Amino acid sequence: MSTAEKKVKLDIVSDVMCPWCFVGKRRLEKALKNIDQEIDVEIKWLPFQLDATLPPEGKDRQLYLSEKFGGKENAEKFYQTIKQAGDDEGIDFDFDAIEVSPNTMDAHRLIAWAGQQGDEQQDRIVELLFKAYFQDGKNIGDHAVLAKIAAEGGMDAQQVSGRLKSDDGLIETRQAVDHAHQIGVNGVPCFIFDGKYGVSGAQAPETLAMAIGKIANGEGL
Template sequence: MSEANAITVDVVSDVVCPWCFIGQKRLDKAIAAAGDVEVHIRWRPFQLDPTIPPQGKDRHDYMLAKFGSDERIREIHARIEPLGEAEGISFAFDAIKVAPNTLDAHRLIRWAGAAGEDVQNRLVRHLFQLNFEEGANIGDHTVLVEAAREAGMDAAVVETLLPSDADVEAVRTEIATASRMGITGVPCFLLEDKYAVMGAQDADTLADAIRQVAAAKARGELEKTG
């Protein structure tokens, strides 16, 4: 494929956002439906709640404080579960015991990006699965190191870096940049740094956006607007 028929999609997301997991599945479908457009994915950080302490919080208590009642929590889960099922996701909300701070997970995703696009994609998918389908605490360094290993990263390096401050400020700066761009909710799909698709849109909508941006790029129109 020619570079003219290739585009980059930056996905701004948080790995504890159920809509981001749904969005990841729909993006996969959109890419498959976009024909001969070559799509390169980069995962960008966002934190739904950066105030959660590093050790996390009891998820039930956290959700109760946020939404007010168990009934309201059940309603929210009941609305999301069938949408996930349609995308092949088995949400296991009751299995999630800890609401984690995701800063370290985002640092790991950043390092995975340096190891390669495929590595980063494998890691992000695995983190979504760990959190939402297995109820694992993705704020726990042991969980993150093992996730890195399974994604094909050097687990020994990750184990050394996680307790340090490596890339903490870089990730926070990226999150702040997303906020300055007006991104207040996730997922947000940024196509060629010029067009944004907000929310977990259906696969057809994403595929159409991918095809349109790829066509505009092939015609040289994106450079003119830069």
């Protein structure tokens, strides 16, 4: 196979309120450093909602944890494994800083708009959203917060703010979330290679690198 043919399309189905998705992003970044540099990996971030029932303004974090885990203590036990995984990947999760569990629909709209400006722009916005939520405790469902993240990521904050106030991209984002369910995605992150092969979970860098290499060389998974 010639160099020009060594291309891999990688769709990442993810939710920015999913800590394992943040861990998965870090592990993918490690994987990309350890693949044949002749391989061109085209990455797109696609939306998923862990909890679409959350109201647009989000829900008090402690109330959310109480309803989901039966209290903060149970939640802390659940997040202990994630915290360790984060430490291993250089992510300093600060779950205590989170005051609001957000509805992520508008964050996904922002990610989609960033994607219209290129893969690197989209990746930059996804990274900023993860950091804002998991390390700074920001409410990434809040329009002012999203506009600020957009500006930090090099987008036009005023334009983003205006689009967030409208229904721009809302139907398309909901359809994309529905599509993820329709193709069998029931947990994230989910890595989909060339639209054919799906790998679920925050996989080890070696696993992701191997999968990318096989797809690039015309092999199946």
